Amino acid sequence: MAILSAMQSAALRLVGRKPTTFFGASGTFEAEIADWTNEVAQDIAKYQDWQALQSVATITGDGSTEEFDLPADYDRMLVYSDVQDLEAWCWGYRAFDDINQFLYHQARGFGPWPGGWIIYGNKLRFSPAPADGQIATYPYIIKNWAKSSDSTPKAAFDIDTDSFVLPERLLTLALVWRWRENKKLDASGDQEAFIKALDEYGAKDRGSRPIFKNARRYIAGAYPAWPWALGGV
Template identity: 30%
Template sequence: MGQWCRPSADANAMMTILEIIQAVSKNVGLDVPSLAVANTKREIVELIQFATETATEVARRADWSALRATATITGTGTNDNFALPAGFARLTMGSAVTTGGNPVRGGISQDEWLSLTSISGTPRYFRINGTSSISFYPYPALAATATVSYLSKNWASNGTAAWVNDADTPLVPDVLVTQGTIWRFKRKSGQDYSDYLAEFEATLADLAATDMRERLP
């Protein structure tokens, strides 16, 4: 099985997408490129796509601390659906929604929610509407606040879920982005990728277990 080495002088620094693509290229037998995101060579375009797919998968499969964020919801005094941040992926484990330091309960059914009479007060229940908004019962008074702890889907250092330039780094572990890009490239090329996939899965399990609580797909 091929091996890759972290090219950065700082062992704790995240690899850039250029460094990831260069490491992958060495492993799969491609010429090492001097640029990645703007590269038009077919194989490099494919590697960028595979690195994107990998980072998206890795972000989904574990609750990485680097992706954890909070949002403050401010009451309007009316029974509104309150917008969640554009990068919202899912709530964190545990008491993800609080008001005044007290947890707000979720997980009630649609029928239960629809049976509630709209009133103003201190929220006791919440309901997530897809990934776009959140509702409360009772709905919060004007200027009252609630805190939502969530995992972002934006896994790149540029604040998005895409590579924009060669200096971008992943907020998820770079070793996983590298390994995942390798096995995807080998699969696409018709090569045996089972060992590389197994290595990726083992690394994912190890790193997820030591970061935050692991989540299955």
């Protein structure tokens, strides 16, 4: 189903009319809806690791190459993305915790067998380099959450006949909420309706959700408070 129907449904709820076109239309309202459609679609795609956005990449080592280009449609790793070593059935590549750990092992010429990996500078990097002929695979999330009428993947909508690879009902609900909120209108009920639908679709999809590590914020150079009372007992 084309996104046109999702935008028309939102327009009916917002202004009581049903435009026949949005992308390329001269009206301000239509232009706003077209712009917001890409905004909310991006938010929905980032919400979790939707199955429809999952893909698998394969790299083959040559014994010397340590860094590999990411796929052209790469957006991000899954919350749980393991780089599998197809030559060793017992374990795969270890994910380095951070760039400092990776550089430490790389500089000293040793590391876990068959090796470890990290992403920085838009490259997938290994230490040590995968052996010649050694094959590794990893899952990732694609950036192309849109597709044209002939099913060509796209990273954004630019015509009314495009479609969304995720539930288009979410577009309608999100458009109603975000447009009203942007106009300083009461949108609390619209936000609740969108979040409820998003959670329902997300639960059925079973994709993993982002995990925020070390969410508590500390001022640089400060230390956590002493957890017990000060002074004598």
